[in-house]
Amino acid sequence: MLAAMPPTPDATAPGAAVPDRGRADACPGALRLHTADDGGLARVRLPGGLLTDRQALALAEASQALGDGDLETTSRGNVQLRGLAPDCGADLAERLRAVGLLPSDTHERVRNIVASPLAGLDAEGNADVQAWVRELDERLCASDWAAGLSGKFLFALDDGRGDVASLDADVTLIAAPGGPALLRLGRAERGHPVEPGREVTAVLDAARAFLEALRRSGRAAWHLREVPDLLPTGSEPLPTAYAPTVRAPAAVAAPVGALPGGLSVGMRFGRASAAQWRALVAASAGELRLTPWRGAVLPGAPADRLPALAAAGFRTEPGSPWERATACTGLPGCARSLADVRADAARALDAAAGAGAGTGAGAGAGGLPVHWSGCERRCGHPAGRWVDVLATGHGYRVTVNGPTTTAGAPVDVRNEEMAEAVAEARRTTK
Template identity: 35%
Template sequence: MNPSLTPDISPRPSACPGLWRIVAARDGGICRIKLPGGLLLADQAEAVADAAERFAAGVIEATNRANLQIRGIGAQHQALIELLLAAGLGPREAAGDDVRNLMLSPLAGLDPAMLLDTRPLAAQILEMLESTPRLHQLSAKFAVQLDGGEGLSMLDHQHDLWLSAIELEQRSWLAFGLAGCPGANRALGAVPVEQGLALTRAVLERFLDLATPEQSRMRQLLESCSVEHFIDGLGLTLRRDAAVLDWQRGKASVSWLGTLAQQQGMALGVAPPLGRLTPAMLRGVARVARELGDGQLRLSPWQSLVLSNIDPARAGAAQAELRALGLLCHADEPLARITACTGSSGCAKAQAETKGDAVTLSALLPPGALASVHLSGCPRSCAVAHVAPATLLARSPGRYDLYSRDARLPGFGALRASDLTLKEAGALLDLPTEHLDD
């Protein structure tokens, strides 16, 4: 054991878990492993499984930011951290780990619809975040998205800075926005792709120049600072003509489960039920990725995994093996459309056992009944990064209020019914999507 490794917090206290910061919960400690662009190698997956088995309760979760976390960690924090660092799952400095919040498409560099392979720029941004001491002042929640125009892309998660590839006059540019997402917000400007790193650095440093200690996120800063004032101080020449300012990112066109097209070959999207993996399940996925693919697992913001470069001739066998492990392989499976927070067994704030209730609810829904529903144990809804089409908010064990998303309303949207049992909720959710997704 390296005696210099001390699982301390980063320079600014935070309740957000990290690799080095193990945060206490009702079911034990939580360690979050921030993956570079969601990428996890098969050998690393096996290391995570070993760590969860040896030093925790064996619960591994895929997160909605394309990362992994281990729950139920016992007293051996340093041994768990050392095992994960030895597998290359984080930097040797806590501050450099906190800020590695960069989201890509799970098919970055492979998606047939992409305008840009984002991986080279992503590597530069991550290196900058890890190695620049001033940027370590950013909140552990401050997040950046780099979108290459892929068909498989999460466009609804709010980010402090988002960049999205566009083609103008047969040249690649990066449009950008602040405190929003490419799926809902128009661009504020654009730079040539080769200036993407400079733009990212300028935005992050401008934020740190202007933000007060209480303003940890871009949306908080923009409540007191105009967008124009922020942009004027970037020190870059931005393109801000109508072609950029009127541009709108097209919707993602690909489901995250099942067979996925690549520019060459194919990939498979699979999901652990309710985002939770056992060590045996993760080892099994790693084995399939190594034997039938390229040895890579790509985590997604849908709490799923993508196995890339699968041999098309063996795709059926791969899916059969993955299904036997307990993974969901098709989007029309009811449980594939349900998410849930940790629930009262792991969180003191939760009013219901949401994970178990989600399984019960899934049995009440026919295939394809609903686009998406989230069970939240309390109003914080920390397990989802955007409002789901339908939200069941727990009010007591086994009883929920039903909300449907409404862009005109804050929070979860419009209250549709109160104090429902799971059976009553299932009856209301057994409706065509358009009745609930406003």
């Protein structure tokens, strides 16, 4: 049966009032579907964004057989199927179990693990965190207490390059060069060195301590950042080497194109057809890593496969205004939305690209992230500092949002004025 409750936005802005957490979160899963205007929605957790070719093909086949034929990647490297019929739940679960994408019915919504997607592929990181991902997922599913975590509780495993350490996770583990990893809780600027070999144990202990602290206090929360007074004291100040990583204003996405250890491609708003997914599999070397920036890394894939991916509709060239550009579902999929934000955003981004607004430090890789929202909920917006483009019913309001005291005044624009306003806001650096 489809749940009637809508998903709740993940992010809580610094300094904002803590939402009421006296109820269970309504996050959809692979077994608990969400009813949207375009049909049922299922969210399949993919720890570390890891997929085998067989698993990726199974998702493409499920989207065509049961849904609207497209797949969406999320800001946590998960996958969503949309347009599902109300009676397809058992069929979907059977398809996922057959390829190892549903290892636990009781824990499937708490398998929220992001990891550095380029780990082990180049010389930038300090550890191949994929081994941590697999161990954490296995032990998380085997821990009865972990089923009590919110479906929004997030683990981040950073190989030291700082890409996922700034994703506002609840528990972050950062690999260090030649030393112990650092465990960071919520948004704390103090951390805990972890004894080598006990990295995953430390991560699990932190999550369990959070649940136990909530039980003792009688309070309700989904994230550590909502109850900072319950976090343990006596931790050490972050070493100087870690400071840029954990205080970064926004995560740095994996670049698109040919990489030292494979290929990286981007998807428009994270959405791709089943045919495009099959093109990904055809270009891969047996493994896909979905990124928190709604793209995919293909470890070991040769550069000569990039033209075929570009022809299939993937972004393969850096510097585009489409980099770090996201949008909520909007109309017609969400009844709350005041506009078809993805269509409007696509026109604005294509116009910016055509006008050359994505060059230099403007609206492309060097600028701020940008997110289009159809309503005040701002579902799926990025962490840190970002350009907020909010539908108003008669146009959009453009604001530099996030933890800053120097944001400019909101600018109300019509659709035809949006490309220029957004490009200008993305160039904001102070």
